[in-house]
Amino acid sequence: MRDQVIKIDGSVIQHGPFNDRVYLMKLAPDNPQHMVSVIEDIAHDNGYSKIFSKIPASAKELFLNNGHIEEATIPGFFNGCENGSFMAKYLSEQRHIEANPGKRKEVLRIALSKSDTPGRTELSSEEECILCTEKDAAEMADLYRQVFPSYPFPIYDPVYLISTMSEDFVYFSIKKKGKIVALSSCEMDPGNSNVEMTDFATLPEARGRGYSYRLLEEMGKEMKNRGIRTAYTIARSGSYGMNTAFSRYSYTYAGTLLNNTNISGGIESMNVWYKKL
Secondary structure: OOOEEEEEOOEEEEEEOOOOEEEEEEOOOOOHHHHHHHHHHHHHHHOOOEEEEEEEHHHHHHHHHOOOEEEEEEEEEEOOOEEEEEEEEEOOOHHHOOOOHHHHHHHHHHHHHOOOOOOOOOOOOOEEEEEOOHHHHHHHHHHHHHHOOOOOOOOOOHHHHHHHHOOOEEEEEEEEOOEEEEEEEEEEEHHHOEEEEEEEEEOHHHOOOOHHHHHHHHHHHHHHHOOOOEEEEEEEOOOHHHHHHHHHOOOEEEEEEEEEEEEOOEEEEEEEEEEEO
16 A cells, blocks of 8 residues: 655645655745644654655754654755755664665765766667557556566556656656666656656666766756756665666765665665756
């Protein structure tokens, strides 16, 4: 069963047993104190073990005073002016214990050592990097199903993918001989001039070609052309490839969200990276 996304008094919240958390995706400016109570009530009523919130820095003190901690921060996240704070509150001791901190640190060390050394991927005459359309949705869902044993949002569902295309999502694909072999998406927040670079996936048989580099390059160009100021990602902390890709393209490490997201079969810690476009 997938976690549900709801709106309460203008704020957007995802919660459910799949990620075993409450995720405050967007905080409405009116009465943030009330929203702190709302998300904590949802968490306690359902027995979740974590609350995760993405909020403007102006609300950080309020959350800190209610037992939340800051796990990552992005300068100028909101319209290039106000910082964004990624806050967490752990409601069980086990949820706050990292399974393999040594691997996370090693992945991060290697990624940071590759900083500002972009890898250019030249596509062959059989390959192309293009925007996806609704006609691609079934093939996109199938690829995501093959790559991810689990995912925090229902990307296996073509109907869901089509619905996001009508909102603020832009999907990119690399096709080889007309078949999609790699995917990514830009989840835009035009009102706050930021975008999450996310949903990267490559078929197992197509890996090693550097497709993620090419996708990230094209995504950055498109978002800059649309006037977006800040790009960021929330990448699996154990993924050498994705953390290195963002570091190579001059993204800055912003922090780690411990045991945050159900992806690829279990709850994993996630690294936050950002870049000014």
